[in-house]
Amino acid sequence: ELVMVSVSLLAFFVRHKSPAVFVELGGNVTLPCRLMHRDIISFGTMAIRVKWIKVAEDEALNEDVLSSMGPHKNTYGSFEDRVFMQELDSDDASLVITDVSMDDKGKYRCEIISGVEETLQYVILEVESGVVFPYSPHLGRYNLNFTGAVQACEEQDAVVANHAQLFEAWKGGLDWCNAGWLSDGTVQYPINRPREPCGGSKNGPGLRNYGRLDKHRLYDVFCYASSSNGRFYWLVQPDRLTFDEAVQACLDDDAEIAKVGHIHAAWKLEGYDRCDAGWLADGSVRYPISRPRKNCSPTEAAVRFVGFPDKTQKSYGVYCYKAEQ
Numbered sequence: 001e002l003v004m005v006s007v008s009l010l011a012f013f014v015r016h017k018s019p020a021v022f023v024e025l026g027g028n029v030t031l032p033c034r035l036m037h038r039d040i041i042s043f044g045t046m047a048i049r050v051k052w053i054k055v056a057e058d059e060a061l062n063e064d065v066l067s068s069m070g071p072h073k074n075t076y077g078s079f080e081d082r083v084f085m086q087e088l089d090s091d092d093a094s095l096v097i098t099d100v101s102m103d104d105k106g107k108y109r110c111e112i113i114s115g116v117e118e119t120l121q122y123v124i125l126e127v128e129s130g131v132v133f134p135y136s137p138h139l140g141r142y143n144l145n146f147t148g149a150v151q152a153c154e155e156q157d158a159v160v161a162n163h164a165q166l167f168e169a170w171k172g173g174l175d176w177c178n179a180g181w182l183s184d185g186t187v188q189y190p191i192n193r194p195r196e197p198c199g200g201s202k203n204g205p206g207l208r209n210y211g212r213l214d215k216h217r218l219y220d221v222f223c224y225a226s227s228s229n230g231r232f233y234w235l236v237q238p239d240r241l242t243f244d245e246a247v248q249a250c251l252d253d254d255a256e257i258a259k260v261g262h263i264h265a266a267w268k269l270e271g272y273d274r275c276d277a278g279w280l281a282d283g284s285v286r287y288p289i290s291r292p293r294k295n296c297s298p299t300e301a302a303v304r305f306v307g308f309p310d311k312t313q314k315s316y317g318v319y320c321y322k323a324e325q
């Protein structure tokens with residue numbers, strides 16, 4: 001019974017002690033692990049083995065990630081050629097994972113085996129999934145060179161999406177027939193319902209990829225917004241507003257007019273739903289629908305785009321955003 005108690009205590013300890021590391025989908029991440037008894041043994045020697053394992057709920061389903069003995073390294077399965085040991089110094093057994101996918105999420109164990117001694121270190125990898133959205137500025141479709149694309153996403157409190165993020169969005173149903181820049185300098189677009197004007201109806205669903213293009217060329221962009229700590233909301237007030245009045249109304253509420261990244265993040269990550277068209281900071285008017293219904297995006301859950309109306313038009317409300325202190 002004593003053994004039972006200590007095992008569950010250990011399990012408790014491990015579960016609560018494991019540090020977590022966060023990474024965006026498609027990014028690179030380092031899972032820390034260090035050799036502890038530096039004075040006794042050193043890491044470059046053949047006598048020390050390091051194994052990285054991805055630990056499953058059921059230990060029988062554990063996956064080998066990497067093994068290392070001196071200069072000999074092996075990587076396994078879906079991790080093959082995608083992971084390496086950082087080895088910044090002779091005590092550093094940290095694991096670098098590149099191009100992180102959703103499947104990489106989970107708990108990892110670093111085993112350092114030296115003679116009869118074995119030390120185990122655990123780390124949890126959290127993969128953050130934000131929201132990808134296509135963006136074109138008020139000038140209209142295909143007006144952004146690569147630099148302009150980077151800037152356009154920044155102005156929406158977002159970044160240019162990477163391939164893994166667009167791929168994940170495509171798997172989630174994103175279908176968009178305008179090509180946009182990605183962070184690696186390629187131009188792509190996601191198609192779930194193949195049709196003639198969107199890369200051909202005979203090609204299957206997938207990402208249509210123009211490859212890496214001259215950065216002067218003009219396309220739209222796919223932006224990526226992660227969840228934020230701020231609050232996105234519809235400002236309840238009696239009148240319809242011009243754009244300038246909308247900006248001021250949010251300021252008067254101790255907030256700012258919301259950006260396109262904020263409305264997409266709130267829609268996707270919080271299920272925000274409101275059938276009222278409101279001004280946003282870039283001068284566009286949109287509304288977020290997560291429960292499709294008559295007169296409110298009846299066929300799909302989406303952030304609906306009304307347009308870039310005349311800014312003096314008094315026809316809309318406003319969405320505001322309050323950053324957390």
Ligand SMILES: *[C@@H]1O[C@H](CO)[C@@H](O)[C@H](O)[C@H]1NC(C)=O
Pocket residue numbers: 026027028098099
């Ligand atoms: C991730 O690492 C790989 C290989 O070291 C590198 O080519 C790539 O640019 C890195 N990606 C990011 C997003 O830093």
Ligand SMILES: *[C@@H]1O[C@H](CO)[C@@H](O)[C@H](O)[C@H]1NC(C)=O
Pocket residue numbers: 145146147148215216217
């Ligand atoms: C990109 O477009 C901006 C205007 O949006 C322009 O000022 C800049 O010179 C362009 N850069 C390149 C590399 O084409």
